[in-house]
Amino acid sequence: MTEYTPQTVAELLEGRLVGDPDLAITGLAEISTAKPGDLTFVGESGYAPRWGTSQASVAIVTEGIELEPGEGRALVFVENADLAMARVLDAIAPEPAKPEPGIHATAVVHDTAELGEDVTVGAYCVIGPGVKVGARTVLHNHVTLLDDVRLGEDCVMWPNVVIRERCKVGSRCIFEPGCIIGADGFGYRPDMTGERPRIVKIPHLGNVEIGDEVELGACVTIDRGKFDATTIGQGTKIDNKVQIGHNCKIGQMVVMSGCSAVAGSVKIGDGTLVGGAVIFRDHVTVGRGCKIAGGAGISGDIPDGEEWLGYNASNAKEAIRELMAIKKLPKLLKDFKALKQRVDRSEVSD
Incomplete structure (x- = not known):
């Protein structure tokens, strides 16, 4: 961090620099807690007044927000301060933890498995028959890939991820610790024909298919389909402890916050945003570009582009009234x- 200055930040972001170009940036912080030497950001006009009382030396600011740097400070104006800060964080972040290159001596890799160039396999991993892993993918300790799994290039599987048989995962995916992909769906039927009643398990012959650049938070569970695939579209991001039931079709670029539960055969359209702890009834269809507030209960279909909140959830404008x-x-x-x-x-x- 000591090598960064407002000038180097502006060059990195291709931004417009106003103020002292040579200040030493020694840390990053939110605007209300920043100290002298810190870099912060102002993404919305509502935060602009806090610049006057902040001790930060440098701020990344969204163009159109009226701010002056003041004496001995600097501002870097960019099109989108939030995205720009993400670029800065990516540039200065330390290298993440990674197992030693190659295959750890304790890993179990089946003879028929195919590992691409520069794949890293951590301690106590299990890679089953017919598995194919793409180049440069990293498997941290205790990852399990069962029979005929397909895992793309440049993925990172953190400890204790389990991908069950026949499931397919695209490239550049990140699964946080404890994700379970392809467990049997929750399918049972009562059988009253025998000497005593019993609950019969319905076999699930499908799989899970996940597109490129999908990120799953810790302990996400995605169940396999009964006949076909449960699918997660390209670029979708799912937070910690989310459950996706069997036969669901989650679109591209969907963002789903933590502790949500999606019952079987739900369809969620591209670009939909889902708040935390949202509950979806089975067989519901949610359109494209929808916004669903945290804690909502979804028991009916939602048309494209609508905002819903409440339990049972309804159209946001009607619910507010x-x-x-x-x-x-x-x-x-x-x-x-x-x-x-x-x-x-x-x-x-x-």
């Missing part, structure tokens, strides 16, 4: 009681 009406109820009841008392008194006097 209903909530505002509910807040007015105490006053309305008070007014109603007063009006009723006046009517009662009037009737008595008559």
